[in-house]
Amino acid sequence: MNEQAAGSDFAILNCRVLQACTAGSANTMTVTAPKTIEINGGMITEIHDRPTTTARTELDAGGRIAMPGLINSHCHSAMTLFRGAAEDVTAETWFNDYVWPFEVNLEPHDVYLGTLLACIEMLLAGVTTVADHYFYVDQVAKAVEQSGIRANLGPTFFSSQGKASRDHSFELAEAIHGTAGGRITASIAPHAPYTCTDEDLAASAEAAQRLGVRVHLHAAETIDQTESSLASRGVSPIKVLEDTGILDAGVLIGHGCGILNDDLEVLQKFAGQVGVAHCPKTYLKHAMHVLTPIGGLQAIGAAVGVGTDGPASCNSLDLFENTRLMALTQKQIKRDATQMNTSEALSILTEGGARVVGLGEQCGRLEVGRRADIAIVDLSGAHNQPVHDELAALVYSARSSDVYATIVDGKVVALDGQVPGVDVDGLIKEMKQRLPKLLDLSHGRRIQTYDP
Amino acid sequence: MNEQAAGSDFAILNCRVLQACTAGSANTMTVTAPKTIEINGGMITEIHDRPTTTARTELDAGGRIAMPGLINSHCHSAMTLFRGAAEDVTAETWFNDYVWPFEVNLEPHDVYLGTLLACIEMLLAGVTTVADHYFYVDQVAKAVEQSGIRANLGPTFFSSQGKASRDHSFELAEAIHGTAGGRITASIAPHAPYTCTDEDLAASAEAAQRLGVRVHLHAAETIDQTESSLASRGVSPIKVLEDTGILDAGVLIGHGCGILNDDLEVLQKFAGQVGVAHCPKTYLKHAMHVLTPIGGLQAIGAAVGVGTDGPASCNSLDLFENTRLMALTQKQIKRDATQMNTSEALSILTEGGARVVGLGEQCGRLEVGRRADIAIVDLSGAHNQPVHDELAALVYSARSSDVYATIVDGKVVALDGQVPGVDVDGLIKEMKQRLPKLLDLSHGRRIQTYDP
Numbered sequence: 001m002n003e004q005a006a007g008s009d010f011a012i013l014n015c016r017v018l019q020a021c022t023a024g025s026a027n028t029m030t031v032t033a034p035k036t037i038e039i040n041g042g043m044i045t046e047i048h049d050r051p052t053t054t055a056r057t058e059l060d061a062g063g064r065i066a067m068p069g070l071i072n073s074h075c076h077s078a079m080t081l082f083r084g085a086a087e088d089v090t091a092e093t094w095f096n097d098y099v100w101p102f103e104v105n106l107e108p109h110d111v112y113l114g115t116l117l118a119c120i121e122m123l124l125a126g127v128t129t130v131a132d133h134y135f136y137v138d139q140v141a142k143a144v145e146q147s148g149i150r151a152n153l154g155p156t157f158f159s160s161q162g163k164a165s166r167d168h169s170f171e172l173a174e175a176i177h178g179t180a181g182g183r184i185t186a187s188i189a190p191h192a193p194y195t196c197t198d199e200d201l202a203a204s205a206e207a208a209q210r211l212g213v214r215v216h217l218h219a220a221e222t223i224d225q226t227e228s229s230l231a232s233r234g235v236s237p238i239k240v241l242e243d244t245g246i247l248d249a250g251v252l253i254g255h256g257c258g259i260l261n262d263d264l265e266v267l268q269k270f271a272g273q274v275g276v277a278h279c280p281k282t283y284l285k286h287a288m289h290v291l292t293p294i295g296g297l298q299a300i301g302a303a304v305g306v307g308t309d310g311p312a313s314c315n316s317l318d319l320f321e322n323t324r325l326m327a328l329t330q331k332q333i334k335r336d337a338t339q340m341n342t343s344e345a346l347s348i349l350t351e352g353g354a355r356v357v358g359l360g361e362q363c364g365r366l367e368v369g370r371r372a373d374i375a376i377v378d379l380s381g382a383h384n385q386p387v388h389d390e391l392a393a394l395v396y397s398a399r400s401s402d403v404y405a406t407i408v409d410g411k412v413v414a415l416d417g418q419v420p421g422v423d424v425d426g427l428i429k430e431m432k433q434r435l436p437k438l439l440d441l442s443h444g445r446r447i448q449t450y451d452p
Numbered sequence: 453m454n455e456q457a458a459g460s461d462f463a464i465l466n467c468r469v470l471q472a473c474t475a476g477s478a479n480t481m482t483v484t485a486p487k488t489i490e491i492n493g494g495m496i497t498e499i500h501d502r503p504t505t506t507a508r509t510e511l512d513a514g515g516r517i518a519m520p521g522l523i524n525s526h527c528h529s530a531m532t533l534f535r536g537a538a539e540d541v542t543a544e545t546w547f548n549d550y551v552w553p554f555e556v557n558l559e560p561h562d563v564y565l566g567t568l569l570a571c572i573e574m575l576l577a578g579v580t581t582v583a584d585h586y587f588y589v590d591q592v593a594k595a596v597e598q599s600g601i602r603a604n605l606g607p608t609f610f611s612s613q614g615k616a617s618r619d620h621s622f623e624l625a626e627a628i629h630g631t632a633g634g635r636i637t638a639s640i641a642p643h644a645p646y647t648c649t650d651e652d653l654a655a656s657a658e659a660a661q662r663l664g665v666r667v668h669l670h671a672a673e674t675i676d677q678t679e680s681s682l683a684s685r686g687v688s689p690i691k692v693l694e695d696t697g698i699l700d701a702g703v704l705i706g707h708g709c710g711i712l713n714d715d716l717e718v719l720q721k722f723a724g725q726v727g728v729a730h731c732p733k734t735y736l737k738h739a740m741h742v743l744t745p746i747g748g749l750q751a752i753g754a755a756v757g758v759g760t761d762g763p764a765s766c767n768s769l770d771l772f773e774n775t776r777l778m779a780l781t782q783k784q785i786k787r788d789a790t791q792m793n794t795s796e797a798l799s800i801l802t803e804g805g806a807r808v809v810g811l812g813e814q815c816g817r818l819e820v821g822r823r824a825d826i827a828i829v830d831l832s833g834a835h836n837q838p839v840h841d842e843l844a845a846l847v848y849s850a851r852s853s854d855v856y857a858t859i860v861d862g863k864v865v866a867l868d869g870q871v872p873g874v875d876v877d878g879l880i881k882e883m884k885q886r887l888p889k890l891l892d893l894s895h896g897r898r899i900q901t902y903d904p
Binding site for chain 1: 532533534535536537539540541542543546569572573576577733735736737738739740741763767768769770773777780781783784786787788789790791793794833834835836837838839840841843844845848849851852853876880883884887891
């Protein structure tokens with residue numbers, strides 16, 4: 001019996017592990033023979049070949065695949081409240097006639113309910129970490145804490161709300177950072193360069209530096225936004241981030257589809273602290289033809305992760321789907337089917353995502369010393385069989401419903417289609433009672449106007 | 453008690469029905485209040501509002517949505533055998549170095565096993581009809597009959613196999629047409645204009661006319677194929693189909709991404725008997741940037757359906773996924789998020805698919821007089837909730853795993869994740885024993901060379 005393993009808190013037996021073939025080589029992944037993962041204090045302490053353990057509790061994975069927990073690198077979780085409520089409309093209509101008017105109606109408890117439902121959906125789908133950007137962050141944090149997911153939370157603000165609102169947002173970030181046993185980290189979260197003044201962006205950078213966190217915002221979301229910025233003020237949104245100190249503070253950029261080649265040169269200077277979240281389903285749904293320059297960002301050493309964006313545009317919070325869409329669209333854009341191979345796609349989903357959300361050392365790989373954030377995926381379904389290539393199965397045929405178990409910080413937070421300890425039916429019932437109020441547009445207002 | 457309903461064979465109670473709002477209006481779909489569907493002799497005989505039935509057997513749908521069974525308008529089902537075995541390669545490599553060499557190894561029983569697995573996957577995913585194009589069609593038919601799915605089967609041939617092979621293919625089509633209690637219909641199935649001579653295409657058209665069936669083939673699969681045809685022989689693949697009598701006989705065209713505007717004029721003359729299967733996942737995976745001209749085909753009155761293509765390219769046989777990809781890519785291509793709305797996407801999946809596979813009068817809608825081919829979809833999962841818009845849920849958040857029951861010809865062929873009467877584990881076990889032989893490339897041959 002191995003000393004280190006004796007008396008582990010928890011062990012996962014008989015799991016085949018998705019790993020990078022060699023340390024540091026992110027783009028060549030493989031699935032091992034069955035192994036045992038020992039976990040202590042929420043951390044992976046040993047991965048070994050023995051089929052037994054002395055751990056106090058154990059989970060037999062039955063030969064299924066253990067992969068690093070999926071990381072949703074950009075989301076507005078509470079918007080499950082508006083799932084399917086703004087369909088087949090332009091981005092302008094989506095913002096100005098639906099979503100931003102809807103959000104006038106939000107009360108704090110709505111945000112709690114919407115976020116909790118999102119967390120349940122994500123945990124059932126193997127997601128162990130979400131980078132969230134939304135209002136009423138204390139309610140978001142409450143749902144995160146209850147559900148057991150790991151999260152980086154950014155309290156959204158617009159400059160139109162005034163300086164007090166901005167400063168309150170900074171205070172909220174400080175208050176939640178490090179809570180939920182360390183599962184919650186914070187970001188400073190101005191909405192975007194087109195809705196926040198340079199002064200507020202600079203204050204955000206300063207607050208992030210002061211708190212030792214990063215900035216999470218939308219920038220260069222579309223090529224149209226970049227062109228608009230160039231026309232109106234002569235600089236790109238990315239240059240604005242440099243000029244206001246955001247890049248220096250470290251940043252999670254939502255989307256970045258409008259990042260230009262010139263911007264890549266700017267970003268290169270800060271590449272170690274820049275991450276970009278790529279959310280392809282939303283881009284296609286909004287008819288965008290220019291997508292995040294993933295290859296260019298990787299070439300300069302910036303991190304790229306996969307995200308869903310909010311469920312009012314993406315409809316579901318499904319990272320299997322978005323990873324697949326990323327690989328498919330990258331092949332198409334480059335007119336080369338050999339591009340974005342399955343290893344690379346899975347590496348972006350896991351290691352890339354961890355770097356993007358500021359957890360590059362803690363998450364994203366299943367190896368000793370990292371947090372035990374694990375998705376156990378069952379490939380036995382008819383739609384995955386036979387399995388000639390596990391990586392191809394994970395990228396191209398596996399569904400979120402194939403997730404057998406999700407583990408965060410060494411705790412089983414979803415198992416066999418259930419999230420223990422959460423009354424999902426009661427939650428949905430309570431939410432439904434609040435929907436008419438949420439969709440009421442009779443007030444004729446919106447929280448902000450989209451005019452980038 | 454209604455006379456017509458009394459003593460029905462089978463009734464589905466408490467189902468909300470996906471229907472076109474008005475007869476003939478395909479593009480405005482809606483979901484009704486809970487209804488009862490009465491079924492006799494495999495046909496829908498009444499849809500009523502009473503919550504009770506006198507049917508001999510009944511299924512309580514629990515308020516779930518009953519939609520027309522999904523129609524896979526182009527597939528090579530048996531290629532589940534090669535799922536994931538040719539990844540991240542160009543189309544040329546895919547054909548010449550993997551799939552066509554693999555297919556040298558096929559024995560009839562392999563095709564039976566591969567097709568049966570595909571049928572199970574599809575039935576679990578709400579697919580009630582598949583248009584299949586493959587070798588050893590007697591084995592395909594055996595699997596179809598056993599599984600309970602409805603199918604249009606085309607026995608594939610290449611001209612390189614010789615005239616006897618072609619004529620045998622015609623005989624096989626004749627032999628299977630109308631079998632399995634009418635669930636199997638046949639098509640004449642030359643592979644493609646670039647692998648079959650004009651003489652064989654003309655003979656195919658003639659055989660189809662003689663048997664009263666249609667032709668199912670690949671044509672203008674890519675814009676490159678069309679350009680190659682124009683360069684080498686001065687006419688497009690679609691013009692070849694006209695010149696050889698294929699369009700006049702009636703045809704199911706796989707893909708048609710290389711259909712030109714000039715071709716639409718040709719096709720318009722035969723629009724009532726032309727269907728095109730659109731399989732977007734395969735197109736993106738093969739890095740194709742020009743996709744089926746869906747709008748143009750609809751404008752001339754040709755039918756368009758959704759297909760998966762074979763699982764060696766598509767990896768899964770998932771029509772929820774392919775319908776979603778169709779809607780997303782059409783919005784992107786047209787740079788207009790209002791295009792391909794949810795009604796239209798669902799209409800193409802159901803009515804469009806039925807027309808494409810030659811069952812436009814029998815399937816594709818849930819209404820009296822049509823076959824009782826039904827998918828019952830459960831939207832209660834966290835990833836679909838709350839449901840503001842059922843059509844959006846079906847197109848953008850529902851998964852194949854949300855299918856609760858699949859009914860073909862009034863018979864429940866899949867229920868709650870199980871296909872009654874099929875030993876899936878035994879099937880997969882038997883298949884796995886045969887895989888090393890199937891992937892053996894030591895023979896150095898291929899069934900055909902890809903050089904369109």
